[in-house]
Amino acid sequence: MGIKTSQPGYVLQTQSAESDQLVLSLSGRVSLDDADRLLAEMENASAGRTAGVVKIDLADVSYMDSAGVLTLFRFEEKIRREGGACVTLHLPDRTRGIMGLIDRQGLSMPTLRGEKAPTGLMEAAGDAGVKFYSDFKTLMTFLGDLIAALVHLARHPGEVRWGDVLFTMRRTGAEGFPIVALISFLIGLIIAFMSSLQLKQFGANIYVASLVSLAIVRELGPIMTAILVAGRSASAYAAEIGTMRINDEVDALVTMGIDPIRFLAVPKLIATVLVLPILTLYADLFGIAGGLIVGVTGLDLTPYTYLQESQRTITLFYLLSSMLKALVFAFVIAWIGCQRGFQVRGGVEAVGAATTSAVVTSILLIVIVDSVFAVVLHYVG
Amino acid sequence: MRVDKVESKVCSRIETGKPIIAVEGLTASFGEETILENIDFEVRRGEIFCIVGGSGCGKSTLLKHMIGLLRPAAGKVLVGGMNIGAAGDRELNSIRKEIGVLFQSDALLASMTLGENVGLPLGGLTGLSQDTVQLIVRMKLAMVNLGGYENYYPAELSGGMRKRGGLARAMVLDPQILFFDEPSAGLDPVNTAELEILIREINVGLGTTIVIVSHQVELVLRLADRVMLIDRGEKGIIATGAPEELRFSTTDPRVRNFLFRTDAGQGKG
Secondary structure (H helix, E strand, O other), rough: EEEOOOOOOOOEEEEEEEEEEEEEEEEEEOOOOHHHHHHHHHHHHHHHOOEEEEEEEEEEEEEEEEHHHHHHHHHHHHHOOOEEEEEEEOOOHHHHHHHHOOHHHHHHHHOOOOOOOOOOHHHHHHHHHHHHHHHHHHHHHHHHHHHHHHHHHHHHHHOOOOHHHHHHHHHHHHHHHHHHHHHHHHHHHHHHOOOOOOOHOOOOOHHHHHHHHHHHHHHHHHHHHHHHHHHHHHHHHHHHHHHHHHHOOOHHHOOOOOOOHHHHHHHHHHHHHHHHHHHHHHHHHHHHHHHHHHHHHHOOOHHHHHHHHHHHOOOOHHHHHHHHHHHHHHHHHHHHHHHHHOOOOOHHHHHHHHHHHHHHHHHHHHHHHHHHHHHHHHHHO | HHHHHHHHHHHOOOOOOOOOEEEEEEEEEEEEEEEEEEEEEEEEEOOEEEEEEEOOOHHHHHHHHHHHOOOEEEEEHHHHHHHHOOOOHHOOOOOOOOOOEEOOOOOOOOOOOHHHHHHHHHHOOOOOHHHHHHHHHHHHHOOOOOOOOOOOOHHHOOHHHHHHHHHHHOOOOOOEEEEEEEOOOOHHHHHHHHHHHHHHHHHOOOOOOOEEEEEEHHHHHOOOOOOEEEOOOOOEEEEEEEEHHHOOOOOOOHHHHHHHOOOHHHHHO
């Protein structure tokens, strides 16, 4: 007779009555934490023994959870595979109850669906291609719907939800203003500082003003503002509409005979298109102000000369093309943000994915549109 | 007489005399607004205890206090003798292994397969082999009639299946107490009946104490060993007892109103 003790819970005693009969008596608490250990101990105790009967005495078990019962089943299965038999003695009522709940056949049945096999490179490339194409198609379809809704509302301006437009203008414009102002101020400051290090060597201090104002007004102002608004608002549009989709609010609108694009997307589009050029103007202003600080404190320029030089650099054409860019960027932000929201299917997880995708896609499109503008304006200007 | 019968049924499953949950002088409030005021009750080991009441009466708030998600404004909530209202995080986590919760929405994580969801609570236990974890998951899924569905994502399952999946996850550690928040919400009568049978099986087979929060009187009357009715105006308990006792001996118009609406449903069920 040998005794094996384990720190917590149970005690397993091995009693060999006859050569072909093994009695294991289990006592104490048999719980989930000990499941693997108990199985190993029982297998050890029965090891090296040819076919015979293994009896498991459960008389002194004070507690056994379903994982404990599962362990007994696993042991029994092993003994049976080796040609032996396994019998439980003094089965407590509670353990019997648990046994009744466990579907033994089900434990060895194959799953209804195997685990997902990893996809090959070609397959993955094909999937990506198909996904890109279908994504492109839905984006364009939505663009068509959006334009149709805009045309309809242009003819019936009374149907536009102007309250919602104002609300979105405040959220996107007024509430976005501080961060846009701060970032463009700092960008102006950085460009002025970096360029002054070089231009100072040639005594060309005054050109810092030209460089900053040109860079800010032509490129950085519109694009930085658009990226910031895409981050703040495209994500918000996607999350809002996406959540509404999950809560069946969009479907509710449809059943009430309300076009969800006119109701939800158009006010956001109008608000963004109205607000982004204004934000861009502010960004230009603050960027130049940032450069001015460097010019006045570090380059011995007077504010007057700095501003005069800036004014000479910025032509009306630059300013107008910058506003035009902002308009197009605004359209892209609202278009992508809303489309990603409407695209949401399934659960909350899809809202997160839509939000990320709204930001990434709109920034990507903004940069693409900006490069098109750069080429076109080069030839036009 | 019927009361005695119910009591004896409960007693046979009680292992120790102490109540598994004791709520003493609990006051629950959000800021200035008091939802429940100075309430006392006990849940006995092994029983199916139902908390019912109209919408907004504070039954979900009470449930959140019992599982330690909210802290009481005053009073104590003793689960297995530990005051979880005043317990530290470590103590709370140890008691949380002894409780399982099935939320109103199934609360399965959408990004994981059903098998991974059910195995989630096992992740904290070291020393379990992968085989064992898989077998335990499989066993629990089979218990809720979802054998073989390990590799399905929650979004691919019906509402009833998701609910049962949530139940499998709640009971994977063989908790002593299972809490159900509106178990029949969003389920059709067939699925509800199936869930009721499961709840009863778990209660009898595993000896799990079950606490159900619901406004579904029919379900409660069919399942409960004891019912507790809370009222919004009263901010507390207006009746406690076995369902039959409440139905036939109460004179309180609020209790009668809440329970007798269901006579037609009872007749059919």
